[in-house]
Amino acid sequence: MSHDSHVETRAVSHGEEPAPETGRGDVVSPIHLASTFALPALDTGLSLEDVDPARxxxxxxxxxxxxxxxxEQRLAALEGGTHxxxxxxGTAAINTALLATVEPGDHVVAFDDLYAGTRRMLEELFVKRLNVEVSFVDATDTGNVEAAIREDTRLVWMETPTNPLMKLCDIGAIASVAHEHGALLGVDNTFMSxxxxxxxxxxxxxxAHSTTKYLNGHSDSVGGALVTDCDELAESLGFLQQVALGNMLAPFDSYLLLRGTKTLPVRMRQHEANARRIAEYLEDHEQVSRVLYPxxxxxxxxxxxxxxxxxxxxxxxxxxxGDIDDVVAFLGxxxxxxxxxxxxxxxSLIECPAAMTHEPIPREEREAxxxxxTLIRVSVGIEHVEDLLADLDRGFAAVDATHQSPSP
Incomplete structure (x- = not known):
């Protein structure tokens, strides 16, 4: 299937097209559980590079x-990439991306509002053990990224929007800055798909993606993905995935991910429609001090x-x-x-980052x-939005009730 087709079309069938040379093929790719595959004959000149999955x-x-x-074909097609x-x-994917692009003594510039797991990986593994320096900057201002880049900067790593503060960075502008200084730009696109x-x-x-999230979309498979147009980078990624680390996605999870991407376009439209309504509702609510939604x-x-x-x-x-007691009452x-x-x-899922996803980050760093x-992150699902709004009303009513209860 051509990459010229619309993304909605690629999401449904790219990578699973019936084989025209045989006149038949699987409409849905089966789960190939085989750990090894038979060779037609012994070939003493065969190398790994000679085995071509595309054939x-x-x-x-x-x-x-x-x-x-x-x-993997479908993921590349969805992002408009080659590999x-x-x-x-997702953590395995990001770790592989970093290992493929930096060496001991190199420098990385990263958004200061990265997903806590990514930040912890950079600080605990790459800085402390692999001797890679990392500068965390407020990348909402491209000037901060440029100011942090050094002669030994090999990678700029961004999320946009960030988790959980929904900060954006200018991908095009930062790409230009990175390339001008000989660095690569990696972007975690999990939140947007x-x-x-x-x-x-x-x-x-x-x-990069945590395919666990929107790409799979059904909370029943953990996975990650990388997509690139760079042949040289792809070669390094392939070596790490297949030979050095062996951190590939299992066949059953690959099947679930293939299934999930088929409905990605319609799901994303409903996710967004519901999120917009809820964001507007929250923005007008007297018990909410701020709403972060692009x-x-x-x-x-x-x-x-x-x-x-x-x-x-x-x-x-x-x-x-309010305070943390109000958050407990609301969520409960x-x-x-x-x-x-x-x-x-x-x-729909809801969480308190300070006590859950971002708890490993020291309080002073979180607050900075x-x-x-009292920050609450919401992953808005595809349920009927009126039911979701009624549920939020229920949470706010519980907070009101705790304030109105007489002191013992």
Whole structure:
């Protein structure tokens, strides 16, 4: 299938097209559980590079598997890239991206509001053990990124929007700065998915995803992905994935991811429609001090969001006007929203970053970037929005009730 087709079409069938030479083929890619594949004959001149999955040739499932190959083709097509790699988790994907681009003594510039797991990986593994220096900067201002770049900077690593403060960075501008100084730009596109943002088209060299989130979309598979247009970088990524680390996505999870991407376009439209309604509701609520959603005109980077995104996604954060006891009461009385980490599934999830996803970050560091005890992150699902709004009313009513209760 051509990359010229619309992304909605590629999401449904790219990588699973019936083979025209045989006149038959699987409409849905089967789960190939085989760990190894039979060779037609002994070939003493055969090397790993001679085995081409694109021609239906497979040797060993760690190196390549038919089900994983199909989903890697689709992931690349969705992001408009040439090379796709599916990993056992989003963390495994990002770790591989870093290992492929930096060496001991190199320098990385990263957003200061990265996902806590990514930041912890950089600080605990790359800085402390692998002797890679990392500068964390407020990348909402491209000038801060440029000021932090040094002669030994090899990689700029961004998320946009960030987790959980929904900060944006200008991908195109940062790509220009990075390339001018001989560095690569990697972008974690998990929050937007390829339906709402295409970093490669904006100048990024590498795109990462936790496929656990929107790409799979059903909270039943953990995985990660990398997509690039750079042949040299792809060669390094492939070596690390298949040979050095062996952190590839398993066949069953590859099948689930293939299945999930088929409904990605329609899911993202509903996620966004619901998130917009909820963001507007929260913005007008007297018990909310601020709402962070790129689709609101009040978002400080609303214009940038409209410029580089084709949608605003289904994640938002808001700050309860109260204290941690109010957060406990609010979250404890919800029925439709599930208190859980992660995001991007069809069901609505809600969490308190300071006590959950970002708890490993020291309080002073959390508060310095704006993650307070009363900040709440919401992954808006595809349920009927009126039911979600009624549930939020229930949570706010519980907070009111605690304030009105007489002191003992």
């Amino acid at each position: 239906g040739e497979f040797l060993y499932s760690r190196l390549s598997n038919p089900t994983r190959h199909a989903v 796709g790699f599916a990993f056992s988790s 390829p339906l709402c943002q295409r970093p490669l088209a904006l100048g990024a060299d590498l795109v 689709g609101l005109e009040s978002h400080p980077q609303y214009d940038l969001a409209r410029e580089q995104q084709t949608g605003f996604g289904g994640v938002l954060s808001f700050e309860l006007d 009385n919800l029925e439709q929203f599930t208190l859980a980490v992660s995001l991007g599934g069809v069901e 970037v704006g993650i307070t005890d």
